[in-house]
Structure formats: structure tokens, C-alpha cells
Amino acid sequence: MAYVRAAAAAFYVSMRLRFISGFAIMGFLIFPLILAAVGLFVLNRPGTTATQWTYGLLGGGLIGYWGIVYLDAGNGIQVERWNGTLEQIFAVPTPLWVIVLGKALGGLVWGMLSFIPTIALAYFGFHALLPRLDPGPFAISFTLLTFSFLAMALSFSPIFAMWRWAFTMVNGFELGTYVLCGFMFPITILPAWLQAVSGLLPPTWGTRALYAATTAEGSHDFAAWWVTTIVLSFVYIGLSVWLFHLVDRRARATGELALV
């Protein structure tokens, strides 16, 4: 119960900080809006199919969602370092992962806001509507996609804290992640070797199931995609457990974790 309270407090404080952060507001409002606008302008031509419109419509939101999760939640430990509060967090009896989990959950909620401006732009700017969804599979797919985002954010958080160059690489490759996860187009158009790489990322399968729930075309192998999302997410969570231990050990052994 104490852990739940601690996580809830971390969630609450992180949400309050997001409301006054220019980066956080840009992350959910402006960045996805710009990429959604680019996608919708490209698609705004004769002959665009319903499936393509769906990718344009949901893709901007997914990009914003992912962008916030990996930047905001992924930097859950780093931000404490930048704010000079990392040592205090290590000194409290609550485990580090509980606090990072609370913040990451805040990132997920904040990230979901990305769908509001992008869907509004599609509707008001391009008269594009969400297709007839298969609500059950759509809801399950979205939930599992969210879980996969959480798993990845929890893995990134200790990685970004221990190896600062890792954030630079992931940040530089941000648009590449959209390719590999199939946020704006199906990964089936990628070369086979790239599809194999993208198959290692849990959001790829959640995204695939999500889009399949919006169309009657193509395969609808939901069960396999959901199971793959769950299994891969747990692999990433297992990795994050080990990484959190590593961060904790290093921080206490070297005393250098708070150094910028």
C-alpha cells in the first residue's frame, strides 16, 4: 500500500510539472500535430484509400504518444539528476522503480492526450473520420500497446541514466522508431530484414493489432499479436528489473550517479 501511495505521489507531482513545461506541452500538442498535418497533407489526394487515411489519422497520435513515453517517462531518472533530486530519491526507503513507475504512468496519461489534437485536426481540417472500429479488439490492442510502451519506458529509464549517450542515440533515431513500430504505415512494406528487427519491439505487434481492428481487410490474427506483445513486454520488464538493480548498485558503489 505504501508503494501505491508513493507511486501515486510521483504520478501527481510529475503531472503538475508537465503542465508548466514547454517541452511537455509541445510533446503532446505541437509535435504530433505537425507530423499528423504532414501525413494528412500527403494523403489529401485523389485515390487515397480508407486504410491509408486511418494510418494518417491515428499515426500522428501514436507518434505523439510514443514520443512522450520515451522522452518523458524514459528520462524519469535523468530528470531527477538534472533537478538535483536524485540523491534524495535514492535515500528514501521507497524503491527507485516505484517512483519511476509513478512518473511513467503519468507519461502514459500525458501521451494519450496526443490523440486529441491529431484527431481534431483530421476531422476539422481534412474531414477525415475514424473508420468503423471493432471496439473490443481495438480497446484490447490499445491497452496492450500502452503496456508495451510502459515496458519500454521502464527499460529506457535506467539505460538513459547509466549511459548518457544512449539517449542521444535513441533520440536521434526517433523517426526510425516510427518506421520500425509501424505507426504511420504497415511494416509489411519494409524490407524483410527490417521487419525482423521491428519484430523485436513490443509496440510493433500492438500497433499491428490496433490497425487491424480498424479494417476488415488483411489478416486479423489478434490472439497471436496480443500474446507476442505481452511476451515481449515482459521480456523488456525483466530487462528493466535487472537494469534498475544495476543503477542502484552503481549509484551506491560509486556515488557518482548524480553527476551531470
Added chain:
Amino acid sequence: MIQLTAFGRSLWLQYVALFQWATIPGYIGYKLILPVAQILFFVEFGVFATGSQNALYFALGNALQLTANAGIFGVIATVANERQFGTLPMLLGSPANRLVTFLSRAIVNVIDGVLSVLLGLVVAAVIFRFDIWHGNLPLLGLCIVVISLTTAGLGLLFGSLGLVMRDAIVVANIIYYGLLITGGINFPVSRLPAALQTVAYALPLTRGVEAAREAVAGASFSQVAGLLAGELAVGVGWAFLGYLVFRAFEGYARRGGLQDAY
């Protein structure tokens, strides 16, 4: 000669001291990986949305937009980071010529921008096997230089905001990605609403990208001279406005004691 050497040295020091990416991981992340990822994403999306026959259109547009990586992010960082790193009071207190101080922020970034585009074009040519070698390559080169200059002009204006604003890099992000909409990078400017088309032609990249596309199609200099002249005029206009804003904000920051405000 000594003065030139000193000027060159100060350019370099300014770049490595104030430009956060002047580290090996930073350069790899933002100058090698980002261009590849951006081109890959938009080309694949373009192929999905419009067909594989248009892949070159997307690759070329996004390779050219990479000038904004240096011209917008780079230039804004080299101005705004004076505040971040606590050196703004010294800059404002120095007797240095302000115009030279201001313009020198852009020069290395312009060179960097040209290199970014060349990298982008090579990546596009290798990954997607594009054939741009039959186009007017010297003219394409000129277009790249002109676009790098003009995006840096816009970067100077928004970099000046860093003198009085804490999160100037947020503005850099918005401008950089906003140019994807207005610059004719992934779709023709004619698809924009009329008001946005006016904005697009008041911003860098738009005419330059048009000229570059024509150069790749084999156009001669005389055919794109008007576009390039217009692009240059836009860039000079933004840089001049940036200088005025820089001086105005400099005075404002000094009067308000904002140099150290963070």
C-alpha cells in the same frame, strides 16, 4: 591574416562550446542517425501513401530539409546556450562588434548544414538507389548552399529569443518540424490553404527546395535564378530582422537583469 585566423578560431570555439552536439555521440546521434531516420521514415511513408514512383520526391525534400537541422537547431543553440552555460553576461559586457558576433554564430552551422544535406543525399542514393547523377549537380550544390544560408537566417532570428527566453530550444523544435509543412518537403505547397501558402513563401526552404527539385530534373541556372534570388532575399530578410531583435533583446536583457535568469 592574423585577424582572419583569430576569426576562424573564434568561429570554431563558439561552435564546439555552444553547440551541444559537438561530441562524438552527439554528432553520431543527431548528424548521422537522425538524417538517416528522417529520410527512411518519410520515404517509406511517401511510398505507402503515394506509390514507389514518388520516392525520390520525398528523399530529396527531406535531405534538403536537413539544412534546418544545423540552420535552426544549431544556430538557435549557439545563441541560446550563452544563457544556459552562464556566459551571456560576459558576451553582453564585451566590446565586440555585435554584427560580427551575431553573424559568426551562423557560419559553421551553414557549413554543417551543407554537409548534412550531402550525407542525406548519399544515404538516399545508397539505400533507395536513386539516380540523381543525371541532374544539374553544380546547380543542386548551389541550391544546397543557398538553403543552408537562408535557414541559418531564420535560426538567427529565433536564436535571439534565447537572450530573454529560457526554453528557446522548444521554439527550435517547432520551427524545425514546422518547416516540414511549409517547405514543400513532402507535398507541394499548393496543397496548403491560401494563407499558409503565403506563410510558406515568406519562410526559407520553400523556393530553394523548388529550385533544387528542378536542378535534379536538369534545369539550368537561368531557369531557377528567380527562385534562388527569392530564397536568398527571404534569408537575408530574416537575418536582418534577427539582428534587430538581437540588439533589442540585448538591451532588454541588460535593463531587466535577465542575463543570469534561468
